[in-house]
Amino acid sequence: MLAIHHRSGSFSDKWIEYCILNKVPYKLVDCYRSDIVEQIKNCDGLMWHWAHYDHKAVLFARQLIYSLEKMGKKVFPNAHTSWHYDDKVGQKYLLEAVAAPLVPSYVFYDKREALDWAKKTTYPKVFKLRGGAGSQNVQIVLNLLAANKLINKAFGGGFNAFNRRYFLTERLGQFRRDKTVTSFFNIGKGLGRLFIPTKQEKYFSRERNYIYFQEFIPENNFDIRINVIGNRAFGFKRMVRQGDFRASGSGKLIHDPNQIPIDCLQIALDLSVRIQSQSIAFDFVFNSGKPLLVEVSYCFPPRFYLLCPGYWNERLEWIGGPFTPEYFIIKDFLMQSDTI
Numbered sequence: 001m002l003a004i005h006h007r008s009g010s011f012s013d014k015w016i017e018y019c020i021l022n023k024v025p026y027k028l029v030d031c032y033r034s035d036i037v038e039q040i041k042n043c044d045g046l047m048w049h050w051a052h053y054d055h056k057a058v059l060f061a062r063q064l065i066y067s068l069e070k071m072g073k074k075v076f077p078n079a080h081t082s083w084h085y086d087d088k089v090g091q092k093y094l095l096e097a098v099a100a101p102l103v104p105s106y107v108f109y110d111k112r113e114a115l116d117w118a119k120k121t122t123y124p125k126v127f128k129l130r131g132g133a134g135s136q137n138v139q140i141v142l143n144l145l146a147a148n149k150l151i152n153k154a155f156g157g158g159f160n161a162f163n164r165r166y167f168l169t170e171r172l173g174q175f176r177r178d179k180t181v182t183s184f185f186n187i188g189k190g191l192g193r194l195f196i197p198t199k200q201e202k203y204f205s206r207e208r209n210y211i212y213f214q215e216f217i218p219e220n221n222f223d224i225r226i227n228v229i230g231n232r233a234f235g236f237k238r239m240v241r242q243g244d245f246r247a248s249g250s251g252k253l254i255h256d257p258n259q260i261p262i263d264c265l266q267i268a269l270d271l272s273v274r275i276q277s278q279s280i281a282f283d284f285v286f287n288s289g290k291p292l293l294v295e296v297s298y299c300f301p302p303r304f305y306l307l308c309p310g311y312w313n314e315r316l317e318w319i320g321g322p323f324t325p326e327y328f329i330i331k332d333f334l335m336q337s338d339t340i
């Protein structure tokens, strides 16, 4: 028996559909209930697509996963797949450890050390919080003055885990793109956000007492995102926002497989094995044509992949036609847990 925690709009929509279509016995469980271990007792595995913006999940998802694995249960995402999720600092260590081509990255836990480094290094650099998506916590640092300001803030009051100004700039961008009445009124909401704390802000603690920088890799007007689920790779190109260096969250996706460099696919398939990941997305930028990783993530909004015209297998053979990534995940999961 397979246990699924259902959240509408997440991977579980398709997992449940798959179980129904293929007569896979499953039961719905509630991971937030105190008796979750009891709920899983008669099941062989648990599948739960939890998200970084879910403050409750962030409090205990990893702890639950490790504990269920101790019981011999299969879990999606398992520990290998999820421990570094929404944690760019964790990913820095992981990617260095597996000798991945990570953009040179620097982390400091001491203000003095960070200030000394900032004095000696070159600019621009990229500053990131360890968490966040859609580029909201990623910014360019043009000079020592800007770096010092960020360092003082990081070791002072800290940063909101969710960027308020982002809501406004994203909505302005949306309006510029589609000029609809709805997107015009959304600007108002974005303005409101500048003054009213978001719900997430109340639930997440401030990001402080560390600072994370990466080398800025110039002249990238897109990034490449490759997802690997088991031995399948698929992805897209994402164009940067107008007048910006950041692609993530721009919504400008190109699904043409001919625009995906083969070396990105190779690196992604190889690292997925080394990281022992069930599902992983890699974001690449390019330094004179050489792919460099900026971050990884175990999950993604399923709608991004609807327009992918196919995927590659581990031999880099192209398998054309629409596919459902959530089915790949559940198929692999059921294969690994032969008792279900």
Ligand SMILES: Nc1ncnc2c1ncn2[C@@H]1O[C@H](COP(=O)(O)OP(=O)(O)O)[C@@H](O)[C@H]1O
Pocket: 103, 126, 128, 132, 133, 134, 135, 136, 137, 138, 214, 215, 216, 217, 218, 220, 222, 223, 240, 245, 246, 247, 248, 249, 283, 285, 294, 295
């Ligand atoms: N070191 C870097 N040099 C140049 N561009 C970068 C660098 N890091 C990130 N970017 C750009 O910024 C975007 C957001 O960065 P990323 O680390 O992927 O954060 P997020 O979690 O918000 O997606 C990327 O899609 C890429 O276009």
Ligand SMILES: [Mg+2]
Pocket: 134, 135, 248, 283, 295
């Ligand atoms: Mg990204």
